[in-house]
Amino acid sequence: MRIKEGNKEEDIIKAATRVFADAGFHNARMSRIADVAEVSNGSLYVYYKNKEEILMKILEGFWKELYDRTLELTNRDDITNAEKFDFMMDMLFDTFAENPDSAIIIANEQKHFQHRRQENLTSYFDKFIDLGERIVAEGVEKDMFNKNIDASLLRIFLLGGISELILEWAMNKSKISLNDIRSTVKFTVKHGILKNGK
Amino acid sequence: MRIKEGNKEEDIIKAATRVFADAGFHNARMSRIADVAEVSNGSLYVYYKNKEEILMKILEGFWKELYDRTLELTNRDDITNAEKFDFMMDMLFDTFAENPDSAIIIANEQKHFQHRRQENLTSYFDKFIDLGERIVAEGVEKDMFNKNIDASLLRIFLLGGISELILEWAMNKSKISLNDIRSTVKFTVKHGILKNGK
Amino acid sequence: MRIKEGNKEEDIIKAATRVFADAGFHNARMSRIADVAEVSNGSLYVYYKNKEEILMKILEGFWKELYDRTLELTNRDDITNAEKFDFMMDMLFDTFAENPDSAIIIANEQKHFQHRRQENLTSYFDKFIDLGERIVAEGVEKDMFNKNIDASLLRIFLLGGISELILEWAMNKSKISLNDIRSTVKFTVKHGILKNGK
Amino acid sequence: MRIKEGNKEEDIIKAATRVFADAGFHNARMSRIADVAEVSNGSLYVYYKNKEEILMKILEGFWKELYDRTLELTNRDDITNAEKFDFMMDMLFDTFAENPDSAIIIANEQKHFQHRRQENLTSYFDKFIDLGERIVAEGVEKDMFNKNIDASLLRIFLLGGISELILEWAMNKSKISLNDIRSTVKFTVKHGILKNGK
DNA sequence: TATGAATGAGGATTCATTCAT
DNA sequence: GATGAATGAATCCTCATTCAT
Numbered sequence: 001m002r003i004k005e006g007n008k009e010e011d012i013i014k015a016a017t018r019v020f021a022d023a024g025f026h027n028a029r030m031s032r033i034a035d036v037a038e039v040s041n042g043s044l045y046v047y048y049k050n051k052e053e054i055l056m057k058i059l060e061g062f063w064k065e066l067y068d069r070t071l072e073l074t075n076r077d078d079i080t081n082a083e084k085f086d087f088m089m090d091m092l093f094d095t096f097a098e099n100p101d102s103a104i105i106i107a108n109e110q111k112h113f114q115h116r117r118q119e120n121l122t123s124y125f126d127k128f129i130d131l132g133e134r135i136v137a138e139g140v141e142k143d144m145f146n147k148n149i150d151a152s153l154l155r156i157f158l159l160g161g162i163s164e165l166i167l168e169w170a171m172n173k174s175k176i177s178l179n180d181i182r183s184t185v186k187f188t189v190k191h192g193i194l195k196n197g198k
Numbered sequence: 199m200r201i202k203e204g205n206k207e208e209d210i211i212k213a214a215t216r217v218f219a220d221a222g223f224h225n226a227r228m229s230r231i232a233d234v235a236e237v238s239n240g241s242l243y244v245y246y247k248n249k250e251e252i253l254m255k256i257l258e259g260f261w262k263e264l265y266d267r268t269l270e271l272t273n274r275d276d277i278t279n280a281e282k283f284d285f286m287m288d289m290l291f292d293t294f295a296e297n298p299d300s301a302i303i304i305a306n307e308q309k310h311f312q313h314r315r316q317e318n319l320t321s322y323f324d325k326f327i328d329l330g331e332r333i334v335a336e337g338v339e340k341d342m343f344n345k346n347i348d349a350s351l352l353r354i355f356l357l358g359g360i361s362e363l364i365l366e367w368a369m370n371k372s373k374i375s376l377n378d379i380r381s382t383v384k385f386t387v388k389h390g391i392l393k394n395g396k
Numbered sequence: 397m398r399i400k401e402g403n404k405e406e407d408i409i410k411a412a413t414r415v416f417a418d419a420g421f422h423n424a425r426m427s428r429i430a431d432v433a434e435v436s437n438g439s440l441y442v443y444y445k446n447k448e449e450i451l452m453k454i455l456e457g458f459w460k461e462l463y464d465r466t467l468e469l470t471n472r473d474d475i476t477n478a479e480k481f482d483f484m485m486d487m488l489f490d491t492f493a494e495n496p497d498s499a500i501i502i503a504n505e506q507k508h509f510q511h512r513r514q515e516n517l518t519s520y521f522d523k524f525i526d527l528g529e530r531i532v533a534e535g536v537e538k539d540m541f542n543k544n545i546d547a548s549l550l551r552i553f554l555l556g557g558i559s560e561l562i563l564e565w566a567m568n569k570s571k572i573s574l575n576d577i578r579s580t581v582k583f584t585v586k587h588g589i590l591k592n593g594k
Numbered sequence: 595m596r597i598k599e600g601n602k603e604e605d606i607i608k609a610a611t612r613v614f615a616d617a618g619f620h621n622a623r624m625s626r627i628a629d630v631a632e633v634s635n636g637s638l639y640v641y642y643k644n645k646e647e648i649l650m651k652i653l654e655g656f657w658k659e660l661y662d663r664t665l666e667l668t669n670r671d672d673i674t675n676a677e678k679f680d681f682m683m684d685m686l687f688d689t690f691a692e693n694p695d696s697a698i699i700i701a702n703e704q705k706h707f708q709h710r711r712q713e714n715l716t717s718y719f720d721k722f723i724d725l726g727e728r729i730v731a732e733g734v735e736k737d738m739f740n741k742n743i744d745a746s747l748l749r750i751f752l753l754g755g756i757s758e759l760i761l762e763w764a765m766n767k768s769k770i771s772l773n774d775i776r777s778t779v780k781f782t783v784k785h786g787i788l789k790n791g792k
Numbered sequence: 793t794a795t796g797a798a799t800g801a802g803g804a805t806t807c808a809t810t811c812a813t
Numbered sequence: 814g815a816t817g818a819a820t821g822a823a824t825c826c827t828c829a830t831t832c833a834t
Contacts, residue, residue, distance in 0.1 A: 026224040029802095029803070030803075030804060031803075031804090039820095040819065040820045040821055041804090041805085041820080042822095043819055043820070043821095044805090045804095045807095046818065046819070050804075051804070082392060085391075107309070111365065112222055112306065139391070145391045145392065146389065146391055149382065149385075149386065150382050153363060153374075153379055153382045153383075154382065154386065154391070156362050156363050156366055157360070157362065157383060157386070158359065159359075160358045160360070160362025161354075161355035161356065161358040161362075163358060164354050164355065164357065164358025164359075165351060165355055165358065167309075176351075180348060180351065181351055184347065184351045185355060187347070188355070188390070189386065190391060191344065191389075191390035191392060192387060192390035193283075193337070193344055193347050193352070193387055193388060194344070194388045206794090227827095227828070228828075228829060229829090232796095237794090238794065238795045238796060239797095239829095240793095240795050240831080240832085241793080241794060241795075242829095242830095243829095243831075244794070248830075249829065404797090422620040426825060426826080427824080437799080437800060437801090437825090438798065438799050438800060438801095438828085439798060440826090441825095441826065441827075442798070442799095446825080446826075447825075478788060481787075504705055507701065508618055508702065535787070540788070540789060541787045541788065542785065542786075542788070542789050544777070544781055545787050546774060546778050549759060549770075549775055549778045550782065550787070552755075552762055553755035553758065553759055553778070555755075555758065556755040556757060557750075557751035557754040557758075558751070559754060560750050560751065560753065560754025560755075561750050561754065564750055572747075576747065577747055580742070580743065580744050580747045580748065581747075581751060583740070583743070584743065584751070584783065584786070585782065585787055586787060586788045587786040588782070588783060588785040588786035589679075589730070589733075589743050589748070589783055589784060590676060590738070590739065590784045590785060591740050602815090623806095624807075624808060624809080625807075634816045635808090635816080635817060636817060636818095637815060637816070638808095638809095639810075640816095644808075644809075645808065
């Protein structure tokens, strides 16, 4: 068995993450990924079926990390749903912040592949979404959140808004402070833009 | 030779809108657009420089329509900024609702041209954005909106969230009511999710 | 419309016939065919779906020519079935002789693609085969041919033997005389190798 | 490490025979052969130089078996050449019948190595051919076979015809009786199709 | 303007073969 | 000998774009 120095499987994912973030999925070249990963073209296909599978692994990897970080939170009963919500948003921002390339990929490419995500019912993205929806729904039930909030619509809205902000931040790090973004989002979502909630 | 009765230039845009919405920009075939437009392949290039230009025209067309609808509003001084904001959101939703294919394209592909758009002041997208930011900024100045709202971040957030919702709606019309979406968004953004805005 | 000088569709078939005969289907390169046909790579795919379709057209073209040449013969009633048989063999040899490259291709490649020839029920190869079987079967009925001859087996045997001979001839023209081949085959099939048919 | 109990060298040949027969030489995958042989990819190359050499060994193995079975016959002087010819045909059919996968490979792929075989006198195929040609040539000399029979052409014809029939039989065992094939071939070759050999 | 046949650069993928262990 | 991860050359095909008419 030849040496498997440095875990090629992981190297490829890392390389692909950088390349996809830079060029976008469609303009990214497999040969470029192989170069960056310091691996032969053929090795890409030892570990992954094709280009799309590499993208999927990147996306799933991100959502799995986020899901794992968030999971234990939801079962706690010593904190309010508002606190849980806050915490979840923090996790989301933190994980994006730590993985700016993944953030870019998610903002740019995830939608295109959402459609065929029918077999993916075990997907960590879906699991994370569920977690979020449950926290909001419970908050509504417990009369902590406004009744006319639809948890399912809210999560689409939030995710869309945040990933757009994160994209802007990731493409443009110098100009935008992630903390400004985070506090703007959290404040707005919790209190609204109208002064005195009015 | 086909007599130019049906305005090819427009036919192409209409066809491309349908094709891009269906297949996504990268998977859309120029020949398919030509087919749908009932025009030859070559004619596409009589009216447009290339595939990307067609996409740009579609996007600009959408934003121009929206901008035109919204412009006069901003100069009025008989309504509050909160009312202006409300109105602007309504326009946005209405225009999306009337152009679901464009909505899909915007949600999926707007980024493509965001990148090369660098403060292009002739762009109707930028003009529309300016309008929105000004309404919010003024609202803050007039002490009607919360001070810690950053207008520029808010618009990215809002646009991202709304386009994600609209995409969901456009891909899935039967299941989601556009009015539910609209009222959820408006309420959340104005009042926040916390009961009593607290 | 750009000039279509020299009928590219046909040029491609001619070039492919030469290239397939030289290198074999699997080792033949599409780019080589394009070169020989003095056509761009892309043009190959304007006229044919893929490499395999080009091969099929070559094979069908050959059998169509042979079938057309042989068809009228079968309906004549002024000649015996032995004469018809003779004539058919001559046509087969002549057509092979006039198309040595096709002969090589048929000998080398036809078998590989016979299997998926299920939809091809209108195939000229099958039609030609039918013609031959009918002549033999009738000969048997009319008591002109030996009763224990199975027409269906005979045609497989004959075609296999002849195409092998033709291949040898086509690969090796200087050494073997086509007329020797033809008379050997005809004599053997009609009279057998045993002297006095005994 | 697998203990070398099952003779890998032979296992590989057996596996390759099945795989080549199923898929054809060009579509057969080395990794599939390794799978079927229950051997690693690398082991294939411990025993054989490359894919083609495996094919050659299969073909040679077949012809060697046939040659060995036929050799002693030719030196006998207590039987006529017609009987020898008959016997040789029987051996050919029997050996094909016992090795249907080899039969398929021979019918489909023998040409691959025919080309590079240039009077390779160590080849069992050539030795077998020589045997056959000698029997026929002697038969002609002894005035037992018709004078105008060219032994060399006859063997090409026979082998081509028979391998085609055998292929049909091997691919389609249920429908065709090998004995029918054999007697049709033997009768035709010896007596011809014309009644009374006339 | 309008056409659509022609182009050809470009890239994902395959798979026989190698070689360090 | 045995392994199987690693290799990378090699090629079919796609499709946006062009251009002679």
